[in-house]
Amino acid sequence: MGLWTLFEGLLMLANAVAILNEERFLARRGWGFNELGGMGASVKSLKGQILGLIHAVQYLRLPLIALNIIVAFSMLISG
Secondary structure: OHHHHHHHHHHHHHHHHHHOHHHHHHHHHHHHHHHHHOOHHHHHHHHHHHHHHHHHHHOOHHHHHHHHHHHHHHHHOOO
Protein backbone atom coordinates (compact mmCIF):
# COMPACT_ATOMS: atom_id res chain seq x y z
CA MET A 1 0.00 0.00 0.00
CA GLY A 2 1.57 3.20 -1.17
CA LEU A 3 1.03 6.81 -0.27
CA TRP A 4 -1.10 7.33 -3.38
CA THR A 5 -3.50 4.58 -2.32
CA LEU A 6 -3.68 6.03 1.17
CA PHE A 7 -4.37 9.47 -0.28
CA GLU A 8 -7.16 8.07 -2.49
CA GLY A 9 -8.73 6.33 0.50
CA LEU A 10 -8.69 9.51 2.57
CA LEU A 11 -10.19 11.42 -0.36
CA MET A 12 -13.00 8.88 -0.62
CA LEU A 13 -13.63 9.18 3.11
CA ALA A 14 -13.77 12.97 2.80
CA ASN A 15 -16.25 12.60 -0.08
CA ALA A 16 -18.44 10.32 2.03
CA VAL A 17 -18.48 12.84 4.89
CA ALA A 18 -19.14 15.75 2.52
CA ILE A 19 -22.36 14.27 1.15
CA LEU A 20 -24.01 13.68 4.54
CA ASN A 21 -27.19 15.72 4.67
CA GLU A 22 -27.88 17.36 8.01
CA GLU A 23 -31.68 17.43 7.85
CA ARG A 24 -32.24 13.97 6.39
CA PHE A 25 -29.48 12.03 8.10
CA LEU A 26 -27.58 13.77 10.88
CA ALA A 27 -30.36 15.62 12.74
CA ARG A 28 -32.58 12.54 12.93
CA ARG A 29 -29.87 10.72 14.84
CA GLY A 30 -29.06 13.63 17.15
CA TRP A 31 -25.93 14.64 15.25
CA GLY A 32 -27.15 17.98 13.89
CA PHE A 33 -24.99 21.08 13.96
CA ASN A 34 -27.42 22.73 16.37
CA GLU A 35 -26.37 20.07 18.92
CA LEU A 36 -23.22 22.06 19.50
CA GLY A 37 -25.25 24.95 20.88
CA GLY A 38 -22.84 27.53 22.17
CA MET A 39 -19.13 27.03 22.04
CA GLY A 40 -19.12 25.54 25.51
CA ALA A 41 -18.01 22.24 26.92
CA SER A 42 -19.87 20.16 24.33
CA VAL A 43 -17.32 21.13 21.67
CA LYS A 44 -14.58 19.43 23.68
CA SER A 45 -16.38 16.10 23.69
CA LEU A 46 -15.75 13.45 21.04
CA LYS A 47 -19.18 14.07 19.52
CA GLY A 48 -18.46 17.80 19.33
CA GLN A 49 -15.12 17.17 17.65
CA ILE A 50 -16.69 14.83 15.08
CA LEU A 51 -19.47 17.34 14.35
CA GLY A 52 -16.85 20.04 13.89
CA LEU A 53 -14.96 17.82 11.45
CA ILE A 54 -18.14 17.07 9.49
CA HIS A 55 -18.96 20.78 9.34
CA ALA A 56 -15.43 21.64 8.17
CA VAL A 57 -15.46 19.00 5.41
CA GLN A 58 -18.88 20.15 4.21
CA TYR A 59 -17.68 23.76 4.23
CA LEU A 60 -14.75 22.85 1.95
CA ARG A 61 -16.78 21.14 -0.77
CA LEU A 62 -15.47 23.25 -3.66
CA PRO A 63 -11.78 22.52 -2.96
CA LEU A 64 -12.77 18.88 -2.52
CA ILE A 65 -14.41 18.88 -5.96
CA ALA A 66 -11.27 20.41 -7.48
CA LEU A 67 -9.10 17.79 -5.77
CA ASN A 68 -11.36 15.03 -7.09
CA ILE A 69 -11.00 16.38 -10.63
CA ILE A 70 -7.20 16.52 -10.30
CA VAL A 71 -7.06 12.95 -8.98
CA ALA A 72 -9.40 11.68 -11.70
CA PHE A 73 -7.30 13.25 -14.46
CA SER A 74 -4.07 11.95 -12.96
CA MET A 75 -5.56 8.46 -12.80
CA LEU A 76 -6.65 8.74 -16.45
CA ILE A 77 -3.20 9.85 -17.51
CA SER A 78 -1.20 7.35 -15.45
CA GLY A 79 -3.50 4.45 -16.12
